[in-house]
Amino acid sequence: MTDQVLLSARGLTKRFGAVTVVDDVTFDVARGEVLGILGPNGAGKTTLFNLISGDHAANGGELSLDGSHLQAEPPFRRCQRGIGRTYQVPQPFGEMTAFENLMVPAMLSAKMKEAEASDYCAEILADCGLLPRANTLAGGLTLLDRKRLELARALAGRPKLLLLDEIAGGLTDAEGAELVALIRRVRDRGVTIIWIEHVLHALMAVADRVLVLNFGVKIAEGSPDTVMQDPEVQRVYMGIEA
Known part of the structure; x- marks a missing residue:
């Protein structure tokens, strides 16, 4: 064990x-x-x-x-x-786009090169239903989309x-059903x-x-x-x- x-x-x-x-x-x-x-x-x-x-x-x-x-x-x-985490109250970088918010942990936490990080972050945005909001400033997102972004940011660091x-x-x-399906996919990836x-x-x-x-x-x-x-x-x- x-x-x-x-x-x-x-x-x-x-x-x-x-x-x-x-x-x-x-x-x-x-x-x-x-x-x-x-x-x-x-x-x-x-x-x-x-x-x-x-x-x-x-x-x-x-x-x-x-x-x-x-x-x-x-x-x-x-x-x-x-270790990646979300917070009850989403804490995005408000003056950065949704995509840029993911690039920060992808490059700093997961230590990906820019090209790899860009492709990976696009996949995460799609998984979390945020790809249409990729170039929207995080501060302008709805509460639901900020919650999605909070999860996407945590995943962008490739947590175990x-x-x-x-x-x-x-x-x-x-x-909620979409969220459960996403969390199951995350678990199936070994997280x-x-x-x-x-x-x-x-x-x-x-x-x-x-x-x-x-x-x-x-x-x-x-x-x-x-x-x-x-x-x-x-x-x-x-x-x-x-």
Whole structure:
């Protein structure tokens, strides 16, 4: 199993003052796996992502990618090592076109030459339904297209681990189905995915395994069906009394 583990977290802890937001969380993610992260608002899900991406420094615990420790690595090094992520609120370079937004990670994170990066970014834009917007300034895109661009930018760096933070929020059923199909294609290309999502039907259509947080503590982990039948998960996440 060790050879199959891409990301390993042991006792990850993050405190802001006296408040512990991520509390001694341990888990592994296997290569090619889709791990769903569930929990109510304030459960520590995005903070956990920030610890993995390097946006926040952990107060305790260990984190490794491909068997090498990540703690000392700044965010840009983690991108170069193969970690890509999206944010709940899209953060494009507003004065650059959609295409230019993808060229930045393709050349800096994936270290592609310009010609290779150009072809690859065009493919990603097409996959994400943004090719007609390739020359549109990112600041002028609709919210839906900015969300698509957020995913496209993460993919442009050729990640081996992709962190998706509520990427399905605000989508129609048809758009959600397109997103699920795209994420399946990404997984089939060998990309490992950790996905925070409140749109349960989208997440459950793809996730191999689910981890549930509450007040920063891991309260359940396992197959989607097993986790969703857990009385504590139903009480905490779905408001169903055991």
